[in-house]
Amino acid sequence: MVQGKGSVLQRRRGGILLHLTSLPGAGESGSLGSEAFRFVEFLADCGLSVWQVLPIGPTHADGSPYQCLSAHAGHPELIDLRPLVECGWLAANAVDAGNTTTQGRANLLDRAYQAFRADKGDRLEEFAKFVQFHAYWLEDYALFCVLRRCFDHRPWWEWPLKYRDRDADSLARIRARFELEIDRVRFEQFLFFRQWQELQRYAHRHGVLLFGDMPIFVAADSADVWTRRQYFRLDREGKPAVVTGVPPDDFSPTGQRWGNPYYDWEAMEKDGFAWWVERVHTQLELFDWIRIDHFRGFEACWEIPAECETAEYGRWVDTPGEALLEAIQARFGPLPLVAENLGFITPQVEALRKKFALPGMLILQFAFDGGGNNPYLPHNHTFDNVVYTGTHDNDTTLGWFESLDVGRQTYVYEYLGRPHESMPWALMRAAFASVAAVAIVPMQDVLGLGRGHRMNTPGTTAGNWRWRFCWEQLTPEHRERMRRLAHLYGRA
Numbered sequence: 379m380v381q382g383k384g385s386v387l388q389r390r391r392g393g394i395l396l397h398l399t400s401l402p403g404a405g406e407s408g409s410l411g412s413e414a415f416r417f418v419e420f421l422a423d424c425g426l427s428v429w430q431v432l433p434i435g436p437t438h439a440d441g442s443p444y445q446c447l448s449a450h451a452g453h454p455e456l457i458d459l460r461p462l463v464e465c466g467w468l469a470a471n472a473v474d475a476g477n478t479t480t481q482g483r484a485n486l487l488d489r490a491y492q493a494f495r496a497d498k499g500d501r502l503e504e505f506a507k508f509v510q511f512h513a514y515w516l517e518d519y520a521l522f523c524v525l526r527r528c529f530d531h532r533p534w535w536e537w538p539l540k541y542r543d544r545d546a547d548s549l550a551r552i553r554a555r556f557e558l559e560i561d562r563v564r565f566e567q568f569l570f571f572r573q574w575q576e577l578q579r580y581a582h583r584h585g586v587l588l589f590g591d592m593p594i595f596v597a598a599d600s601a602d603v604w605t606r607r608q609y610f611r612l613d614r615e616g617k618p619a620v621v622t623g624v625p626p627d628d629f630s631p632t633g634q635r636w637g638n639p640y641y642d643w644e645a646m647e648k649d650g651f652a653w654w655v656e657r658v659h660t661q662l663e664l665f666d667w668i669r670i671d672h673f674r675g676f677e678a679c680w681e682i683p684a685e686c687e688t689a690e691y692g693r694w695v696d697t698p699g700e701a702l703l704e705a706i707q708a709r710f711g712p713l714p715l716v717a718e719n720l721g722f723i724t725p726q727v728e729a730l731r732k733k734f735a736l737p738g739m740l741i742l743q744f745a746f747d748g749g750g751n752n753p754y755l756p757h758n759h760t761f762d763n764v765v766y767t768g769t770h771d772n773d774t775t776l777g778w779f780e781s782l783d784v785g786r787q788t789y790v791y792e793y794l795g796r797p798h799e800s801m802p803w804a805l806m807r808a809a810f811a812s813v814a815a816v817a818i819v820p821m822q823d824v825l826g827l828g829r830g831h832r833m834n835t836p837g838t839t840a841g842n843w844r845w846r847f848c849w850e851q852l853t854p855e856h857r858e859r860m861r862r863l864a865h866l867y868g869r870a
Contacts (some may be wrong), residue, residue: 383666383713386714387737392810394426394813394818395431395818395820397431397843398410399441399843400846401847402846405700406455408454409458414458417429418584421859425870426870428586428667429587431590433590433593434590437453441842447599448600450600451567452514452570452664453570454487454566457570462486462569465490465497467490487569491565503516505565508571516567519567521549522601522605525537525552528556535615543616578664589664590669592670593642595622598638604616608645618639621681633680633688633690634837640695646702647701655709669715669717670718677699677730679695680693713752715734715736716737717736720741735762742766742768742805742808743768743805756808756812760813767805768823770834770835774832780829815865818826821847832845833845
């Protein structure tokens with residue numbers, strides 16, 4: 379049985395934010411292969427003990443890890459093909475030739491699955507146990523994937539009615555007809571979880587914790603919404619009746635319309651938030667710590683009519699976040715959660731966070747507007763927080779600093795004590811010196827990268843989620859400076 383793993387606030391730590399897709403490698407994205415293990419070694423060598431990643435689920439075509447096909451599954455493109463050679467399911471020369479494109483990898487996974495089914499070894503028993511343990515989400519997800527392929531990857535509400543509305547006889551017939559294809563999806567997830575657990579064990583041996591990210595909302599076109607329509611505010615066709623987002627502010631005059639379906643909180647509360655308990659169960663299996671993206675939504679959510687093209691005409695709707703967190707805590711005990719409490723945060727949100735002793739987030743790039751009362755300024759920090767120079771949604775620290783006018787740059791350096799260090803190291807030092815329990819810096823800042831290297835630009839859909847680094851960018855000086863910061867400020 380998966381249990382909670384205790385508070386994040388046990389001692390001072392330091393870490394790096396780097397998504398798995400940003401790792402080096404031959405393919406179109408990073409993977410769970412040797413480069414991930416090498417990154418663990420790099421962290422440990424620097425005295426750092428936290429590796430933070432973005433959501434690791436299977437994405438839609440835009441690649442956003444915050445709009446996944448499943449709240450439970452792992453992304454097949456993160457699977458490392460090398461161990462399949464060691465298992466005897468693939469030839470080494472085939473992997474070398476076909477490991478660089480998405481379609482090539484899919485073909486190799488097909489070949490590996492066929493060899494796996496012909497294998498009479500102990501792995502078949504291990505696979506059967508995996509399928510049984512994860513049946514609460516895996517069976518519906520596997521069927522969902524096969525049906526998406528049958529219907530040209532159209533969203534599920536555009537499928538023929540008998541499949542859209544989950545007619546039991548029709549689903550039974552399709553399961554029988556496509557049993558091998560469904561089993562192939564199970565096999566992918568078996569490989570993903572197996573490799574993830576190997577990486578996690580390796581990280582633990584090196585004193586490194588894996589810090590994951592759980593978006594509060596899920597994608598409309600996902601196995602979760604298709605199979606559990608009763609938990610979402612949908613119309614008769616299965617499309618969202620209302621959608622999520624945030625209201626207009628100084629940064630966005632029309633707000634942000636995310637488009638995720640809004641939960642039917644009353645239906646969820648009636649069965650003790652069973653859907654959420656299952657979701658947290660999977661995340662605790664994968665991660666040591668979990669960030670709750672948009673924790674604000676556990677107190678109240680900005681509800682937007684689906685027909686509105688912007689977020690201007692939404693309204694705040696209260697949510698039963700306290701009851702939800704109590705149900706999760708009753709099931710798992712003390713939880714290693716971090717609340718993403720950025721943006722417009724009310725006293726009620728902070729009271730909810732503090733009631734469950736959840737650390738919040740502090741972003742140093744947000745600190746230098748509004749005067750001395752700005753909560754992100756280091757002199758206002760408290761221990762119950764995770765401090766960042768920036769996140770995946772920010773520009774790199776160097777890019778941010780270079781975008782400031784000369785007067786603002788002067789103020790930043792004056793506040794930091796006119797350090798001799800240039801950016802981004804001056805702000806990274808401020809993060810590690812903070813009284814906040816945990817300090818995290820993006821890998822782009824470690825490498826001193828400027829504009830053109832950010833991971834995501836909110837409000838845009840092109841060119842995001844593609845940034846990667848290479849080991850040649852990392853010098854002995856980078857390692858030594860990170861090691862020095864970790865030791866100097868008690869985070870090693």
